[in-house]
Amino acid sequence: MIQSELIKKQRLIFLALSALTIITIIIGMGMGFSSLSYDRLLPTILGKGSFKEEFVLFSIRLPRIIITLLAGMALSLSGAILQGITRNDLADPGIIGINSGAGVAITIFFLFVPVNSVSFAYLIPLIAFAGAFITACLIYGLSYRKGEGLKTKRLILIGVGFSMALSGLMIVLISSTERIKVQFIAKWLAGNIWGTDWPFILAIIPWLVVLIPFILYKANRLNILRLSEPVAVSVGISVNKERIQLLLAAVALAASAVSVTGGISFIGLMGPHISKSLVGPRNQLSIPISILVGGWLLLLADTIGRNLIEPQSIPAGTIVALIGAPYFVYLLIKK
Template identity: 70%
Template structure:
């Protein structure tokens, strides 16, 4: 039974971050290389803008903001799941190699597979999922011990090793590729938000509409998996089955996100920790907050990055790393 006072506290933070996202969206809509002043935002939004203003708002700014919010939410939820099923506060899709696995699959698909341009957008999340899932299974297998079960610290170390190895494979893949394709992969590796059209929103949205409710439904199972294995078994949890199911969920969320945003790390690390520090470790309480915080963090990183060095800006992945790397070091020393 969750205390009523704690539920009220969670709702206050939920509404606060929703307002923070709304404020950041307004700032993001009116800032950038293409001019669209704040005093023209409302007029353009209700259909009284010029052709240029309509194009900037509806074809450039709004789809990019939607993609950034959705991807940040997916990465935050994936990080929360990974931290729970591994009982390791340092787990994150970008840090432990899942994003790198998705990246290699996307690189192979982009460089060597002929595909209809109209289907390219919608196939990317599935291709990224295949690569990320294979990587996650290998990391899980190398981290598991029959006598002691899953070893959380070993999982992080194995994941970092896989991430480095897959980065090397990526370099080999692009070393002989065409210049245009190399530029795309390089932007992907830097975490440059490249899927900035409405079809990319439609490609990632179904994954989140299915997986976010599913994860919230599994919140109590995640609470149990956070306990020691004997206690979880005593409560009737099929540990390996639940772990594998939730691992696939985390991999699908991360793959859907990075397929359109590039290799972005640390969002999945920071958002769950911030949410837990505000409302505690119960998944029913902190998961909805973590989703909002993840969306806001990536939106903030992208908004800051694209306004720092015009016209190209700084990739959101680099901005997220500048914020997240010190936080990761702090957690590493603390744990």
């Protein structure tokens, strides 16, 4: 039974984070190379803006903001799942190689498979999922020992190795291809938000609509899995079955996000940690906060990155890494 004081605290934090996210969205809509006056935002949203104002807001600025927010939510939720099923606070889809697996699949697809621009937005999350799934299966299989279960420290080390090897493989794949394709993969590796059109939003939303309720439904089982395998077995939970289902959900969330944002790490590490520090470790309380924190963090990073140096921009993945890498080292030393 969750105490009413904790529930009240969670709701207040949820409202505060929602307000912070809305403020960041408003700031992001007005800032950029083609600035949009804040007193013209509401008229433009209501369809009373000039052609330039409506083009900047609806064709350039708003799709990027929405896709960044959704991707951050997906990455943070994926990290929360991975930390739960591995019982390791350092687990993150970028750090343990899942994002890199998706990246290799996207690279092969982009370089060697001809596809029209209409279907590309909807196919890319599926391709990313296939690559991330194969990678996750290999990492999980190499980390599992019969009779001993999943070795979480081994999983992190193997995952880091996979991440480095697969990133190297992407560089090898693009080394002899045409320049425009090299630029795309290079931006993906840097974590540059590239899927900034409305079709990409429609491609990622179904994954979140299906998987967020599923994870909230599984929140209590994720709590039990985080304790230990004997405890989970003693209360009648099929550990391997639950882990596989949750791992698939984490892979799908991470793949759908990085398919449009590029190789962004650390959001899945920081989001769950910040949420647990605010409301405690119970997933029923921390997961909704983690989703909001992840979305806001990536949105903030992208807003800073595209406005820090104009007209050029710094990839959101670089801004996140500048914050996330020291945070990862701090957690590594602490744990």
